[in-house]
Amino acid sequence: MPHCHTxxxxxxxxxxxxxxxxLENASLAIEQGRVAAVGPRDEILxxxxxxxxxxxxxxxxxxxLVNAHTxxxxxxxxxxxxxxxxxxxxKRRIFPVEQRLTPEIVRLGSLMGYAEMLRTGTTACVDMxxxxxxxxxxxxxxxxxxxxxxAVFAFPSAACAGPSEALAATRALAEMYAGHERLRVAVNPxxxxxTTPEILRDCRALAAECSLPLHIHLSETRExxxxxxxxxxxxxxxxxxxxxLLDLPCTLAHTVDVEPDELDLxxxxxxxxxxxxxSNMKLASGVAPAPAMLARGLAVGLGTDGPASNNQLNxxxxxARAALLHKLAGGDPTLLPAASVLDMATLGGAAAMHDPxxxxxxxxxxxxxxxxDLAAPNLQxxxxxxxxxxxxxxxxxxxxxxxAGEILYQDGRYSRFDYEALCREMSAVRRFVRRAAGLPEKxxxxxxxxxx
Amino acid sequence: MPHCHTxxxxxxxxxxxxxxxxLENASLAIEQGRVAAVGPRDEILxxxxxxxxxxxxxxxxxxxLVNAHTxxxxxxxxxxxxxxxxxxxxKRRIFPVEQRLTPEIVRLGSLMGYAEMLRTGTTACVDMxxxxxxxxxxxxxxxxxxxxxxAVFAFPSAACAGPSEALAATRALAEMYAGHERLRVAVNPxxxxxTTPEILRDCRALAAECSLPLHIHLSETRExxxxxxxxxxxxxxxxxxxxxLLDLPCTLAHTVDVEPDELDLxxxxxxxxxxxxxSNMKLASGVAPAPAMLARGLAVGLGTDGPASNNQLNxxxxxARAALLHKLAGGDPTLLPAASVLDMATLGGAAAMHDPxxxxxxxxxxxxxxxxDLAAPNLQxxxxxxxxxxxxxxxxxxxxxxxAGEILYQDGRYSRFDYEALCREMSAVRRFVRRAAGLPEKxxxxxxxxxx
Numbered sequence: 001m002p003h004c005h006t007x008x009x010x011x012x013x014x015x016x017x018x019x020x021x022x023l024e025n026a027s028l029a030i031e032q033g034r035v036a037a038v039g040p041r042d043e044i045l046x047x048x049x050x051x052x053x054x055x056x057x058x059x060x061x062x063x064x065l066v067n068a069h070t071x072x073x074x075x076x077x078x079x080x081x082x083x084x085x086x087x088x089x090x091k092r093r094i095f096p097v098e099q100r101l102t103p104e105i106v107r108l109g110s111l112m113g114y115a116e117m118l119r120t121g122t123t124a125c126v127d128m129x130x131x132x133x134x135x136x137x138x139x140x141x142x143x144x145x146x147x148x149x150x151a152v153f154a155f156p157s158a159a160c161a162g163p164s165e166a167l168a169a170t171r172a173l174a175e176m177y178a179g180h181e182r183l184r185v186a187v188n189p190x191x192x193x194x195t196t197p198e199i200l201r202d203c204r205a206l207a208a209e210c211s212l213p214l215h216i217h218l219s220e221t222r223e224x225x226x227x228x229x230x231x232x233x234x235x236x237x238x239x240x241x242x243x244x245l246l247d248l249p250c251t252l253a254h255t256v257d258v259e260p261d262e263l264d265l266x267x268x269x270x271x272x273x274x275x276x277x278x279s280n281m282k283l284a285s286g287v288a289p290a291p292a293m294l295a296r297g298l299a300v301g302l303g304t305d306g307p308a309s310n311n312q313l314n315x316x317x318x319x320a321r322a323a324l325l326h327k328l329a330g331g332d333p334t335l336l337p338a339a340s341v342l343d344m345a346t347l348g349g350a351a352a353m354h355d356p357x358x359x360x361x362x363x364x365x366x367x368x369x370x371x372x373d374l375a376a377p378n379l380q381x382x383x384x385x386x387x388x389x390x391x392x393x394x395x396x397x398x399x400x401x402x403x404a405g406e407i408l409y410q411d412g413r414y415s416r417f418d419y420e421a422l423c424r425e426m427s428a429v430r431r432f433v434r435r436a437a438g439l440p441e442k443x444x445x446x447x448x449x450x451x452x
Numbered sequence: 453m454p455h456c457h458t459x460x461x462x463x464x465x466x467x468x469x470x471x472x473x474x475l476e477n478a479s480l481a482i483e484q485g486r487v488a489a490v491g492p493r494d495e496i497l498x499x500x501x502x503x504x505x506x507x508x509x510x511x512x513x514x515x516x517l518v519n520a521h522t523x524x525x526x527x528x529x530x531x532x533x534x535x536x537x538x539x540x541x542x543k544r545r546i547f548p549v550e551q552r553l554t555p556e557i558v559r560l561g562s563l564m565g566y567a568e569m570l571r572t573g574t575t576a577c578v579d580m581x582x583x584x585x586x587x588x589x590x591x592x593x594x595x596x597x598x599x600x601x602x603a604v605f606a607f608p609s610a611a612c613a614g615p616s617e618a619l620a621a622t623r624a625l626a627e628m629y630a631g632h633e634r635l636r637v638a639v640n641p642x643x644x645x646x647t648t649p650e651i652l653r654d655c656r657a658l659a660a661e662c663s664l665p666l667h668i669h670l671s672e673t674r675e676x677x678x679x680x681x682x683x684x685x686x687x688x689x690x691x692x693x694x695x696x697l698l699d700l701p702c703t704l705a706h707t708v709d710v711e712p713d714e715l716d717l718x719x720x721x722x723x724x725x726x727x728x729x730x731s732n733m734k735l736a737s738g739v740a741p742a743p744a745m746l747a748r749g750l751a752v753g754l755g756t757d758g759p760a761s762n763n764q765l766n767x768x769x770x771x772a773r774a775a776l777l778h779k780l781a782g783g784d785p786t787l788l789p790a791a792s793v794l795d796m797a798t799l800g801g802a803a804a805m806h807d808p809x810x811x812x813x814x815x816x817x818x819x820x821x822x823x824x825d826l827a828a829p830n831l832q833x834x835x836x837x838x839x840x841x842x843x844x845x846x847x848x849x850x851x852x853x854x855x856a857g858e859i860l861y862q863d864g865r866y867s868r869f870d871y872e873a874l875c876r877e878m879s880a881v882r883r884f885v886r887r888a889a890g891l892p893e894k895x896x897x898x899x900x901x902x903x904x
Binding site: 075119321324337396419423 | 527530531532534535537541564567568572730732733734735736738739759762764765766769772773775776777780782783784786790827829830832834835836839843844846847871875882886
């Protein structure tokens with residue numbers, strides 16, 4: 001009888017396999033961080049001998065969700081500034097703090113962000129920020145998967161004096177984490193409007209040399225397009241094409257202001273889109289044409305963006321908002337049905353991570369899965385599992401989050417770090433941020449302390 | 453020293469009082485179901501002698517949220533049919549089941565809906581459905597406040613042979629619950645397109661005679677306006693005005709397809725709007741002009757509508773979606789700031805209930821409050837309590853829900869009913885609904901069992 005490390009049993013397993021099978025009273029066999037088999041409980045029990053069994057009872061197991069675009073460290077800034085015009089928000093609130101950041105503050109903010117992700121069923125994310133090495137330390141502590149790299153700007157950041165330092169930091173990170181099972185490096189030019197064609201060419205060269213994917217904010221707003229047209233006489237997608245960026249494995253975040261022929265081009269080049277409905281709504285950026293992307297066969301993942309423009313890192317919230325937004329925007333309640341949205345949050349996310357092991361539960365796939373408690377009142381009665389996951393769940397029904405066969409979160413406890421200690425450290429983080437933002441040393445007692 | 457029944461202590465109390473005070477390390481004194489005092493913990497402790505003290509620790513206490521428009525019993529149908537055109541959805545899925553409903557099935561569906569509401573911090577709701585007496589039984593069991601009444605249609609429902617029977621049922625319900633502290637009756641003509649001017653006149657007469665408010669779906673879609681124009685040569689708001697409906701205390705659900713002069717009229721008449729962003733998005737009905745309503749001084753509450761078109765009864769989800777939707781729709785990230793949305797979910801809801809005791813925590817107000825666990829990772833760090841409640845919370849951070857000083861939900865336990873027994877009864881409900889919908893007797897194993 002073949003041996004495996006763990007058997008997981010549950011009332012329902014939503015596999016996201018090519019047949020989109022949903023199995024009742026089913027089990028996963030897990031060995032060496034991978035799914036060895038998935039099937040009816042009695043068949044799996046008869047076929048596999050296991051070191052441990054995890055019987056989840058009346059739960060729904062599904063693949064871990066993948067956040068296709070985020071800045072987890074911005075958890076630091078959650079709720080510091082909302083409901084403001086974009087430029088005010090950036091210049092008066094976000095940039096002053098970001099200019100004063102330290103690796104330790106970034107690490108703590110990221111770790112709290114990862115605590116939220118694990119709590120709400122996210123097992124992998126595509127990240128971009130400053131001091132990304134500190135972000136990776138937090139991801140390593142939390143245990144979830146991350147595709148990340150240092151943000152590359154034309155100007156200095158708190159972490160890097162300029163673009164060559166940011167590229168050097170990216171190269172160093174790639175060397176440090178070469179062969180790491182969960183942490184992988186991408187080259188992260190921030191955007192076309194915060195870099196130059198020369199910098200983008202250097203990014204492309206590093207990515208090609210080290211076989212790294214490329215992750216960039218692209219065509220996020222009409223303003224970005226206008227800036228790009230003025231500077232380069234090309235729209236952002238054409239600029240990236242002409243610089244050869246689209247020849248590489250690419251994850252393009254936002255892509256709100258895109259034309260049909262640009263979508264055709266992106267589809268032909270195999271680019272992956274990270275769609276961020278909450279952020280695009282909160283900042284009034286517009287509606288990315290996700291249904292048109294899917295109709296062209298483009299791979300589309302879902303992202304939360306950073307908590308300063310969401311303010312959650314919760315993929316369940318993101319799924320529901322995506323489904324609702326596109327029905328309204330397209331004037332058609334059949335657009336983006338639950339099953340398509342679930343595909344975006346799993347298989348689309350795997351594409352955005354450039355990691356085909358993720359996003360489904362089938363033999364050979366990564367053993368990254370989550371379990372939702374079906375006894376929650378908002379998950380009853382159950383007629384359609386995908387509908388329940390996309391429309392009815394909040395994410396807090398998650399009672400177990402597993403990456404590579406390792407339980408990282410279960411029933412309020414994080415297996416790899418001391419959550420209470422992290423909460424205590426967040427008070428110091430909060431004081432640091434308030435000082436850096438130029439806010440008075442006071443308690444959150446006023447209706448809007450950030451503007452006090 | 454004055455005496456009170458309960459003292460509640462918490463790290464933060466968000467009062468929603470006229471000054472929108474947020475008090476740190478604060479307490480509520482509660483006597484006879486009302487707030488006797490709210491203030492700093494040491495002051496309250498020095499001034500009040502209490503039978504019991506409830507020290508909530510690191511929690512945020514705020515007024516119970518009010519769901520301004522729902523059909524709680526439709527929890528029965530959650531996820532049975534999504535992503536369908538409105539008429540298909542109604543005619544192929546919803547109506548066939550609703551024609552076969554029984555009071556007991558309605559009671560069970562409502563009770564599960566109320567379990568979700570209490571779990572996610574809703575303490576009061578405006579409801580409309582069939583067999584509303586069974587809905588009231590469930591509300592009485594759960595303990596939350598409800599303003600409800602039998603839906604009045606021109607045609608027969610499972611509960612009533614016609615409009616006069618529905619009005620008789622409303623009158624009987626009003627007599628049965630006269631003087632009830634938590635359950636109040638409204639007259640509920642379903643809409644202008646499912647009734648006639650004669651029926652609406654009868655509704656008005658009953659409401660005037662018995663001093664009941666009136667609750668109606670109004671101007672939900674452009675189609676409704678077209679039907680009304682064709683039948684009566686008037687838009688829905690004008691029809692209601694001419695029939696005298698707007699002279700009464702009114703709660704108008706949806707009001708998506710409304711013109712500026714109609715908003716002026718509604719503001720002048722003191723009508724209350726129940727805005728349902730999720731439902732309007734999911735059914736692609738359009739965007740109700742909530743910012744324009746608020747600018748005219750209209751009272752606007754937030755509603756989830758029924759779980760068949762949401763699919764949650766979660767006011768936290770609804771608040772975030774309202775804030776995000778109107779920023780996008782108006783192209784302006786400053787629209788509907790967090791504090792305005794929180795006002796809608798509390799004070800606006802109190803207006804929709806026509807019950808000024810609700811929506812804020814101040815001396816003399818109802819002791820309806822909820823407590824959010826500030827240790828949740830998505831609620832850290834805390835800079836702005838209103839932002840955290842509106843943008844960051846999922847609703848599942850609620851650890852205590854209290855109505856009229858009585859704890860109805862705390863840490864997974866409902867005080868007034870056996871939740872596990874209700875879960876067991878839901879299996880029978882599910883079988884009933886599948887049969888009534890003409891679906892095969894099968895398990896939820898297929899990707900979309902509702903269409904299997």
